[in-house]
Amino acid sequence: MLADGMRLGGQLKGTAQVAVGWLAANTAVVGFQEMATDPTYRGAVLAFTYPEVGNVGVTDAFSESPRVQAAALVVKVLSEYRSHYRAERDLEDLLREGGVPCLCGVDTRGVAVHLREAGEMAAAVAPADADPDDLLQRLASFGRPGVPPTDTVRLDGDGPQ
Template sequence: MLEDGRSFVGEAFGASGEAFGEAVFATGMTGYQETLTDPSYHRQIVVMTAPHIGNTGMNDDDNESEKIHVAGFVVRDPSRIASNWRAQRTLDEDLRAAGVVGISGVDTRALTRHLRERGAMRCGIGAASDDEGKLLERVRASPSMVGADLAPQVSTERPYVVAAGTGEPLFRVAALDLGMKRSIPASLAALGCEVHVLPARTGGDVLVGLAPDGVFLSNGPGDPATADHEVAAVRAVLDAGIPVFGICFGNQVLARALGFDTYKLAYGHRGLNQPVADAATGRIAVTSHNHGFAVRAPLEGVTETPYGRVEVSHVSLNDGVVEGLACLDVPAFSVQFHPEAAPGPHDAQDLFGRFRDLMAAYR
């Protein structure tokens, strides 16, 4: 049941019960396990546009966090079996074990077209035998994503360290966990970084006090307009001249620290097939996305900010949305997409190398 009153009937899939959240669609044809366990999907009901989901099952190695984070799951045609040499369980089994309510047999093409035309909106999954009017009331009473401060809800509670994959660490990185996927510190560790993962509410004095070679700002859920604490922490890092690299939610936090505004997209970018242009080189990368908010900044020219000149570095070729920022006078840059790209594509993986080179230059 969508908050505008449109409803779809299907069959129970996963756990039984009711679920409420923001209805969004993800266009990836693979990677449903990474999608389900991405903390950025906290409090969202995800509609998979690919019709056949679950054929490779679930395993213990591909999770991007310790649990499934989606509020609900909507698919067209769930696989009857898990057929993959790495599969340890079926998708349905993991959904039920996690208490995640799903629905199958839905015309996900029609649902996606509706969300594209009307925008992402609140929705609910419940028993078709219940009073539809009552379900609609509960949907409309559920919280909106606008104004939602969710990063602290999915962030690590205690700091921890991911050791450098090269043995002796070459760089020390302080990573602000705003809902970070596991593949991100793994990507940094592979380049020789010792990654200190810190809770979302970590203050700027702590970040600077670690004397890191660089500070990383992760992906995460919620409205960036609520991230005042994180913005203040990043400003302290910028004031100290420490290199900064942000992705997704981290891009929006850096943007706010620089003085830019953010806004909610109509239906967002979610999936593994989003084309992005690098303004400096003209190179086009197919990238992995998961964001419902974006940065408002001029696509051309240079903007003067309290931290010097800033320009838009990447632009979405689908709708012209800002997909990255580059600071020209302080060591900081960010992108709206996911260069770690678990499960793919890996066109933007070299951005981690750019961060490494920036840290080396400012050491």
């Protein structure tokens, strides 16, 4: 559900829980793992407009941080297969490990157009039995997210920090 009341039906995968965050639409064709683990998307509901997401699988070496940073994902199709020769697991496995829900079966291109026309807003991803009034109340009180300056992401390596 979006803050303006627009409802997005679909199937919940990953973890069945409520997640509220600022809606970010991404139009990239590849890089879903990198975007989901990128600290700049921390707490965001990340909608991918490419029709199928997760088809190459997940390789830990490609992550931008040690865990999924997005609060939730919204996709048209979450692939059940992985095709990259280095893939270690499926995207849904990564989401489950991080306790992150993924709403599937959504016209994400339509969501991107709606977002462009209506302006930025918060979104909630929730199980079907969640109370719509409660979700709208959460969305109405949701402030613009930010990464507090005390939060840091530490990566191993010899390069500049």
